[in-house]
Amino acid sequence: MKTKLSGKFYLALILFSLIGQVAWVVENMYLNVFIYKTFNATAADISAMVAASAVAATLTTVFIGALSDKIGKRKIFMCGGYIAWGISILCFILVKEEIIKSVFPNVVSAASVGITLVIILDCVMTFFGSSANDAAFNAWLTDSTDASNRGAAEGLNAMMPLVAILAVFGGFMAFNLDDASSWTYIFAIIGIVVTAVGLIGLFIIKEPKIEKSKESYIKTVIYGFRPSTVKSLPALYIYLASFVIFNISIQIFMPYLIIYYEVSLGMKDYVFVMAPAIVLASAVTALWGKVYDKKGFSLCSKFSLLWLAVGYIILYFFKSTTPVFIGSLLMMCGYLSGMAVFGAKLRELTPNGKSGMLQGVRIFAQVLLPGVIGPYIAKLMLADAETLINSDGTASFIPNESIFAAALAAVALLALLLFVFRKKRV
Numbered sequence: 216m217k218t219k220l221s222g223k224f225y226l227a228l229i230l231f232s233l234i235g236q237v238a239w240v241v242e243n244m245y246l247n248v249f250i251y252k253t254f255n256a257t258a259a260d261i262s263a264m265v266a267a268s269a270v271a272a273t274l275t276t277v278f279i280g281a282l283s284d285k286i287g288k289r290k291i292f293m294c295g296g297y298i299a300w301g302i303s304i305l306c307f308i309l310v311k312e313e314i315i316k317s318v319f320p321n322v323v324s325a326a327s328v329g330i331t332l333v334i335i336l337d338c339v340m341t342f343f344g345s346s347a348n349d350a351a352f353n354a355w356l357t358d359s360t361d362a363s364n365r366g367a368a369e370g371l372n373a374m375m376p377l378v379a380i381l382a383v384f385g386g387f388m389a390f391n392l393d394d395a396s397s398w399t400y401i402f403a404i405i406g407i408v409v410t411a412v413g414l415i416g417l418f419i420i421k422e423p424k425i426e427k428s429k430e431s432y433i434k435t436v437i438y439g440f441r442p443s444t445v446k447s448l449p450a451l452y453i454y455l456a457s458f459v460i461f462n463i464s465i466q467i468f469m470p471y472l473i474i475y476y477e478v479s480l481g482m483k484d485y486v487f488v489m490a491p492a493i494v495l496a497s498a499v500t501a502l503w504g505k506v507y508d509k510k511g512f513s514l515c516s517k518f519s520l521l522w523l524a525v526g527y528i529i530l531y532f533f534k535s536t537t538p539v540f541i542g543s544l545l546m547m548c549g550y551l552s553g554m555a556v557f558g559a560k561l562r563e564l565t566p567n568g569k570s571g572m573l574q575g576v577r578i579f580a581q582v583l584l585p586g587v588i589g590p591y592i593a594k595l596m597l598a599d600a601e602t603l604i605n606s607d608g609t610a611s612f613i614p615n616e617s618i619f620a621a622a623l624a625a626v627a628l629l630a631l632l633l634f635v636f637r638k639k640r641v
Contacts, residue, residue, distance in 0.1 A: 218363050225371075227420045228356065231293065232372050234412045235348040236379035238300065241405050242268070242337065242344075245383065247470050249398055250333050251611065253312070254326040258597050258612050262590040264334045265470050269586025271338040275345035276582075277575030280354060281435040284571030287427035289355040294416040296347025301410030303340040307402040310336065311395060347413070349582070350574050357562045357570040358423035363508075366559045370504015373555030374497040377547055381493040384486040426568055438569065439576035451564040451573075457632060458557050458580040464523070464625035465550055466589025467596075471614040478603065479613050480534055488540050496547035503552040507559050513637060515556040520630050523549025527623040531616045596621050 243265075250256035250264070283292050310332050315325045322328050360368045386404070390397035428435045438444055445452050468475075476485040507515045526546030529538055565573055596617040603611045 218361050220360070220364055220368065221421075223419050223421060224359060227416065228368065228371060229375075230412050230415060230419075231297070231348070231352050232375040233378060233382075234409055235297075235344070235352065236375045237382055238304065238344060238405060238409050239348075240376070240379045240383045241304075241401070242340065243469065244380070244473050245387070245401075246333065246337060248392060248473055249307075250330055251474060252392055253395060253398070254329040254333075255611055256330055258594050258600070258614075260330050261470055262594045264330075264337055265466070265590045266587045267334050268337050268341045269583045271341040272345040272349060272586070273575070273578045273583035275342045276349040276578035277439075278436060279346040280350035280571040280574035280578075281428075281432065281438070282571075283351055283354060284425075284428045284569070285432050285435050287425050288422065289351050289358065289425075289571075290416070290420045290422045292351035293347050293355060293420060294413045296343050296351060297413030297416065298410050299413075300340065300343040300347055301406045301408070301413065303336070303343050303406075304402055304409060305406035306336055306339075307333070307406075308399050345578070349578050350571070353577070354570040354574055355420070355423060357565055358425055359421075360562070362563065365562055366504045366506075366508035366555075368504070369559040369562065370501050370507065370555050373504065373551050373558060374500035376554070377493045377497045377500065377551050381490055381497070384489055384493070388486050428568075428572070435572055436575070438572040448564065448566070451561065452576075453636060454557065454560055454564065455576060455580040457629060457636070458561065458577075459584050460625055460629040460632070461553055461557060462581050462585035463589045463592070464622045464629070466585040467593045467622040467625065468618040470590055471593060471597075471618055475614045475618070476539075478611075479615060480539065482536070482539070488536055489543060492540055492544040492547055495544055496551055499548045500551040500555055504555050504559065507556050512556055512560045516553070516633060519549050519553035519556055520626055520633075521549070522546075523553060524623055524626045524630075525549075527619045527626065531619040531623070534616075592621050593618050 246264070247256075247261050250260060256264075279292060283289055310329060312325045312329060315322065315328050315332070319325075319328055356368065356372060387401070390401060392398075430438070473485075476482045476489075482488060503515060503519070522545045526542045526544070526549055529542030530546060533539060533542065561577060562570075597612060597614060600615055601613045603613055
């Protein structure tokens with residue numbers, strides 16, 4: 216029998232997932248654009264920022280996820296975290312060259328200081344965002360669903376990154392990203408909306424019934440990293456290892472995707488190309504979660520990786536609008552449906568009462584290792600990339616199609632490993 220989920224549950228799921236993903240899109244895709252355009256950041260700068268944020272997200276999720284299990288609460292971390300998250304986003308308004316020069320009048324390079332400040336503030340923002348979203352929200356979603364409805368809920372959750380991209384793309388059309396004042400409005404709008412969701416959550420989120428962890432806080436923190444835990448849950452850790460490779464593939468190209476569209480391909484109106492692809496991919500992802508509930512991981516993961524691989528191949532070989540649209544659609548379908556099936560499988564393998572403790576190892580697989588390894592691979596691939604001379608005489612790198620070739624290699628490795636796992640009936 217399928218357990219029916221309430222309207223308030225779906226409202227909370229949509230609000231917290233969507234707005235959380237909007238904030239992550241701004242961080243993961245547009246914060247790179249912000250320092251690229253505002254401070255002429257290099258590929259190494261972007262790689263360093265992504266890696267630092269990944270480390271911050273991982274440590275936060277490990278400690279806050281365990282803390283939420285220890286006290287047996289999710290709601291306070293979700294709502295309080297979103298409120299603080301929104302406030303931290305508002306702080307980016309202050310990272311301007313004129314403010315930097317007024318605060319540090321003797322600084323040699325305001326751009327270098329600006330990049331450093333953005334990286335630090337990004338880590339602060341990530342602390343609050345990961346506390347609220349990665350640790351508390353994901354544990355709440357696991358606690359609030361069961362095997363009869365988890366695929367459908369995860370399908371809805373997994374489509375939110377694409378819906379968020381669509382919302383951000385559409386909203387950003389009103390702004391000239393080369394104009395510094397545009398970023399002030401962007402950070403103000405996103406910060407206020409994220410804060411508002413935290414306040415709304417106080418009234419609509421139902422605290423799931425979970426028992427407080429009886430172990431000490433330190434034991435709760437390290438639970439997911441114990442050899443005994445790995446030994447007792449081998450399937451969970453095998454799929455976590457697979458999830459690492461999946462996310463490395465995504466992180467090789469994702470930090471550079473917008474720059475690639477706009478600078479490398481010269482698609483100034485890339486929003487009009489991407490919006491239909493995002494809508495279609497979102498619909499596919501929502502449907503794919505329901506297919507997962509009926510057909511399971513094996514079939515669904517095969518199609519997800521196939522879509523992702525074909526998308527990469529098209530994006531590597533073609534540069535004109537129509538094939539780029541098709542490649543982007545397939546890439547997005549593979550990315551989001553893959554997130555849905557891996558997410559549902561990992562929740563399925565998570566023991567009851569341990570979801571908070573295990574968010575730390577999940578974030579290792581989803582954020583830390585991919586966030587360090589993926590951009591580093593991309594940096595190597597782009598080491599000899601062409602450069603563009605800006606109007607002020609500075610140079611900026613131009614991402615090329617090699618990032619999709621490297622991402623494809625990671626998918627090929629993952630497909631091989633999953634094939635081996637199936638043969639061994641893992």
